[in-house]
Amino acid sequence: MQEYYDKMTAQARPHAGRFTLNATDGAARAGVLDTAHGSIETPIFMPVGTVGSVKALAPDDLHALGAQIILGNTYHLYLRPNDKLIARRGGLHTFSAWDKPILTDSGGFQVFSLSSLRKISEQGVEFRSHLDGSKHVFTPENVVEIQRNLNSDIMMVLDECVPYGADYAYTEKSLELTTRWALRARQAYPQGCAHNLLFAITQGGFFKDLRARSIAALVDHDFDGFAIGGLSVGESKAEMMTHLYHATPLLPAAKARYLMGVGTPLDIINGICAGIDMFDCVLPTRNARNGTLYTSLGKINIKRKEYAEDDGPLDPQCQCYTCRTFSRAYLRHLYTSKELLAFRLNSLHNLTYFLSLVREARESIMQGRFHALKRHIESLYPEEAAAGGAIG
RNA sequence: GGAGGGGUUCCCGAGUGGCCAAAGGGAACAGACUGUAAAUCUGUCGUCGUGAGACUUCGGAGGUUCAAAUCCUCCCCCCUCCA
Numbered sequence: 001m002q003e004y005y006d007k008m009t010a011q012a013r014p015h016a017g018r019f020t021l022n023a024t025d026g027a028a029r030a031g032v033l034d035t036a037h038g039s040i041e042t043p044i045f046m047p048v049g050t051v052g053s054v055k056a057l058a059p060d061d062l063h064a065l066g067a068q069i070i071l072g073n074t075y076h077l078y079l080r081p082n083d084k085l086i087a088r089r090g091g092l093h094t095f096s097a098w099d100k101p102i103l104t105d106s107g108g109f110q111v112f113s114l115s116s117l118r119k120i121s122e123q124g125v126e127f128r129s130h131l132d133g134s135k136h137v138f139t140p141e142n143v144v145e146i147q148r149n150l151n152s153d154i155m156m157v158l159d160e161c162v163p164y165g166a167d168y169a170y171t172e173k174s175l176e177l178t179t180r181w182a183l184r185a186r187q188a189y190p191q192g193c194a195h196n197l198l199f200a201i202t203q204g205g206f207f208k209d210l211r212a213r214s215i216a217a218l219v220d221h222d223f224d225g226f227a228i229g230g231l232s233v234g235e236s237k238a239e240m241m242t243h244l245y246h247a248t249p250l251l252p253a254a255k256a257r258y259l260m261g262v263g264t265p266l267d268i269i270n271g272i273c274a275g276i277d278m279f280d281c282v283l284p285t286r287n288a289r290n291g292t293l294y295t296s297l298g299k300i301n302i303k304r305k306e307y308a309e310d311d312g313p314l315d316p317q318c319q320c321y322t323c324r325t326f327s328r329a330y331l332r333h334l335y336t337s338k339e340l341l342a343f344r345l346n347s348l349h350n351l352t353y354f355l356s357l358v359r360e361a362r363e364s365i366m367q368g369r370f371h372a373l374k375r376h377i378e379s380l381y382p383e384e385a386a387a388g389g390a391i392g
Numbered sequence: 393g394g395a396g397g398g399g400u401u402c403c404c405g406a407g408u409g410g411c412c413a414a415a416g417g418g419a420a421c422a423g424a425c426u427g428u429a430a431a432u433c434u435g436u437c438g439u440c441g442u443g444a445g446a447c448u449u450c451g452g453a454g455g456u457u458c459a460a461a462u463c464c465u466c467c468c469c470c471c472u473c474c475a
Contacts, residue, residue, distance in 0.1 A: 050428050071427075109427045130429045161427075201427090232426045240426095261427035282428045289431050290424085305421070343431060 001149070004087050005193070008151045012036035012195035016153070017224045019256045025370040027249065027275040030362045033225070033256045035101040035153035036195040037093060040068040042256065042277035043365075045268065045358045046103060047351055048285060051076045052086075052096045055285055056343035057351075059098045064321065065351050066359070069100060069153070071280050074146050075107030079129050079136075083149035091151030103280070104152035106143050108178075108201065108229065109261065112161035120160060122177070140185040148193050155193075156227065157185040159201040164234035171205035178203050179217045186221055197224035199258060205230060206239055208246050215250045225256035228276070232262050238388025241270055248274040265294060265357055266384050269377045272361050273370070284354045288346035291335050294353040298380045302346070307332045320352035321345075 015034040023030045031042045047054045047062065050073040054062060062070065072092055077083060089095040092102055111118055111125050118127035124139035140158045147155035159178040162171050182200045189198070200223040204211035218226065228247055231240050244259070248271075251257045258278035259271045268279050284294065291303040295315035300307075302314070310328035322331070322345040334342035357377075364373040378385040 048428065055428080056431085073428080076428085103427095105427045107427095110429090112427090114429070156427080159427095227427080229427070258427090263426045267426070281426050282430090283426050286425060286428065286430065286432085290433090292425075301423080303422090338431075340431080 001087065004091075005148060008036075008091060009193075009195055013038060016195040017197050019225070019254065021253075023366045023368075025365040025368050026273070028272050028361070028365045028370045029275055029277060030365040031256070031277060033277070035069075035197060036151075037099060037101045037153050038068075040101055041362060043268075043272045043358045043361050044068060044278050045354045046071050046278065046280040047354075048280055048282045049096075049098075051080070052092060054347070054351075056289065056340075056347045059096070061344070061348060062098070062351075065348065066355055067100070067351065070098065070102060072102050072104045072150060072152065073107070073110070074104050074143055074150070074156075075110040075138075077104075077150060078107070078146050079131055083146040087149040087151070091149075093151060101153040102150075103154035103278075104147045104150055104156065105260070105280075106147070106156040106158045106201075107138055108156070108159035109161050111138070111158075112163060112233070115163070120177070122180075124158065124181075125160075140181040141188040144185050144189055144193070144198065148189075148196055152196055154197045154199055154225070156199050157182040157201055159203060159229055161233065162203055162205045162230050164206070166205055168207055168210070171203075171207055171210055175203045175205075175210055175214045179214060182218055182223075183221060186223065190222075199223060199225040199227050199256075201227045201229040201260065202247065202251075203230045204243075204247070206235060206243060208243070211243055211247045212250055215247060219250075219252050223255070225258055225278075226251045227258040227260050229260045231259065232267070236388060237384060240267070241388055244271060244276075245274045248276055251275070264381070264384060265354070266377055266381045268354070268357060269361065269374050272358075272365075273374055279358070281354075284350035285347050288350040289343050291346070293346060294350055296380075302328065302331050302335055304332075314349060315353075318349065318352060318356075320349050322349040322352075 013036055016036045018034040019031055021029055021031045032039050033042060046069050047067055048071045052072055054070055077086065086092055086095050093099055114130055117130060118125050124137055126137050128135055138158055143158040144155055158181050160174045162174050186198060200218045202214040202218060204214040231243060248257060256277045257275060259276040261281060262271060262279055263281055264283060271279060292299055292301050293314060296317040307328040312328055313323045314328055314331060315323050326345065331345060360373060361370065364370045
């Protein structure tokens, strides 16, 4: 493996880990994060490709969309096909033919979402595979090792994503464990994987003092970026926003900030408003496969009968391949007929929407007019805004 | 001509005296989805009514019964095999 690590290190571009701020507008930031496979311009939305594939799309599609970085998942790729198999093929970039940056989630979320299958201890988490029931152990150290084997550009530390409704005592105990795990992960690889950036994950549930404590305990350690975890796990929109706006300013300004698993277009705008740089979410791709599409006029469900004879484009203001080429009537027909093309065209469109949104946000920050964009997005999702998604 | 099987709510298909406006699929219609065990899940799905409930349905027409999709009679139609 050392030979593999050396080779990956040699191939890495210089300055990996450097984060440069280009502009700010209020708390909103526009920056650039350098990684081993190139730079990403923030704020950024990262399409989710859990098992080494953004569902329904090929790398060519992602390039056409202007995707700068995608996600992979440690838990899923470790179980299948296995990180060592991927390392033998030259890492996840080579294996999946994606040459731009990749961020891998640690499996902390699976510890949460597959909770019936696991047992948490100081050492790490013992869990059963959802695929075949076999028993495995994740520790802060081996999760980093797995991500190095994948040659992830941005590795996430193992954390516990605390379920919504957890009480103060549990949240506190969990946060302390997550903190100890993060420090162990960092200490295990102090210099050994400099080009595989390592982000810490802050937790703290829905208690402001615990959020602050989690951040304070991590900021002084040498992480390449900081994530806010444990939001959007079932809480109300208002609660989520309260903690988003409370926690983000506590993160160090000089490092990239990542809001994990979020969110809707309005959530993302709020995150940017609060000072977040990076987002990922399954919403655009999953909703694409389930028929919900995001447009410049709001959300639409392409399955609806009203589109059966609608010859207009999905979104007249969108320049994506889907909108340039096909009618709503055809897209509805594809979906209704269960044609696989529906997944690809819908995913292309929704990701175009999310990527355009963050690109516009970046431009508006550079030009000092971010607030106007925020107001506009709020007007597109009035119900969500009314539910508490219009703070700031 | 002979022997047998069958016609159920948009479709397929359970149901053979009351617990049946009728299982289960499908279709249709609507909704959900936030670090992806998701091409998944949920709801509605005879008519009227917010509701309790009322009314009309199981090929057709009669009949038996307190009660019929279910039992009886006749009729119509479909399928298989034999001639």
